[in-house]
Amino acid sequence: MLYILLILFPVSMAASCFVLRKRSDLVVWAALAALVVQALLVAQIPLDAPSRLFGITLTLNGLNRLFMFIFVGACAVAFVASWHLPHGENFFPVMLLILALVCSILLLQDLFIVSLLLIGAGLVAVLAIVDLPTESGMLVGTRSIGTALKYLVLMALASVLMYFSFVLADIYRPGELPGRVPLARFILVLMALGFAFRLALVPFHTWLLNVVEDAAPMVSALLVALLNSTSLLVLVLAFQSFPMLLDENAFALTLLRVGALATSLVGAVLALNQPTIRRTVAYLIIYNCGMVFYGLATVSEAGLQGAIFEAFNQAIGVMLIFLSLGWFERADVRQAVAPRRDLLRRWPVAGLGLLGGGVALLGLPPLSGFASKMLIYESAMSWGVLELSLLLLATALALLGLARMARDWLLGPSEDAPTLEPAMLGATDLDAPFEPRVQPQPFSSALLTVLLLLFCVGIGLYPQPLLNTIGEVIRSFAFVRVL
């Protein structure tokens, strides 16, 4: 019963929010109430107690429960932030539907169903990308439509590839026909391609760039936080379901690690010289996706622990960054062409949030990414100094990218410094030029930013409970024990 409620309750609340979508305040409260109930339901479900429903097995382990809490928390942050940030008419129903889908994915063990639900989540996400605010006088931007189309095609293709690989894995039996590419390798290649699209690995990362640039900030944040993390957990489930694929594919695993290293390096290099904050942030996220995938591709206990912890950290960091970014873009009353160099001075809390989120993605102490990065570096060390050096180089370059972003847009001198010009004869106060008044960051938005920052610091200083939860589940994985 609880399983069905966990899946269907957000769906029913999404329908209610859709009906009430014109009444923004009411919808926010309804959506937040739905999240509270959803969190209670997650807490009520017993761990590792499988249940059968329509011939399929539903179960919840400690790791998936942790991520469900994070997803509910991320949605709560986005919903509260939406009081002051621009969002589409259907933002709440769409996000509740996506939450229902990711919760279903985390409960299920059947990879065929999971990959179809991932397609479903991608299709629903398309609606959020092209969403316009209620009674907006604007047209949907052609860039948004292009981004939505690209996202749709790539996510559908990714899921098709994943589904193909799961079908082939289902009939795979060890022992190969001579003279043809081993089926195990073919399956792993299909699987890797599918997940490379989903996790925005280079060269399949362009959708992430477009989504970050063209979608509303909270939509981008939730798509990255919810769907990327869920895809990672599905990949772990696939490895767990077909451990023999890894056992017979040492070379292919090396290629996966190389791909992950290339993603981190390319993301970090490209973050160095981008014309906008959004693009810089997008490349920092791509760098981080590479790090997460590297940890997974090492198929070691430390690497896997680091990858999953890093995915958790990515969800928090990305929420923090987009919360701040959304505020910068909304509150800037100056003309769009005006250079923006003093964002930290104008909105200190949002500025700190952006910097904090960036630092968390990079894994600098004392924020939450530090422990996960150390685990990933530790697993890289077991594959040689070269791989560790490349990861450290990528992080150093990403740090430079973040520093450049801070210098260009955050830490510059105030642009509103009064110019001391002699008063004209007979001039009055009314003749003085109009000074745009800077809107202060609202209390709720500032409080959210501070709480997220404190959460990041708290996890950074005391990561042990999370590491224990993740480690306990990972040690039960057959493929980690075998390799």
Add this chain to the structure above:
Amino acid sequence: MFFGIEINWPILFLGVSAGMVLLLRDWRLTVPALLVNYVALALFLAEQQFLIPDLPLFGFEISTTVLVKIITGAAVTAILALTALTFSREYGLEELNEFGLSELRRAARAAQRQANQPFRLGDYVVPFWSMVLALLASLALPRIYPIAETPTIDFAWYWLGLTGLLTIATAADVLKIGLGLLLCTSSLDLLYTAVVSDSEASGVGIVPLALLSLVTILLALVIAYLSGLLYGRLKTLELNELFKQG
């Protein structure tokens, strides 16, 4: 038998209809071709008896799942055909500001200019050679890399998958991208039903099949929605206009 040659009619219709989707540009031809493709796929599945027949219909015994696939195909085709017939998501024009209205007028003029362009054979060169490539690959791959029990099944799913992929790659408009994606899901459907129903595999599940049908319909709906949005914005479905504007 046809002139002494044994012809597998469902496979023939499956192949020709997928080829038409890849080659042709007019939705009046490609959308009906997609319907033929779904019917041919259902007939092929019924013929191969991957699923146990459990439903007597017009003197034939067919599987309920096969019937569901025909219904899904009909629903998908109806969604796309209705979208194509009524291409217009009219934004409440009274809610638009002056800039929005003038943009719409400009888009309508550009679309009119484009609609008046004459037929060009050059537009079909790339899709034609793509089709030839897909055909060669679909004939060769079942021998080089057999997956299913018979080469016919392998040809069918390779052909659907490759034509779908190449339709997406060569598409000039949004609707055609949708048709390509739907061909890919058909390929997936066939592979799943044919391969997982094998005695050595885990067996076909009702929930994955039902979900696949649901996802196919949802995909058609999202394509229809995006087509409507794009048409409402640019008065055309052409991708070059979309990315030129973007």
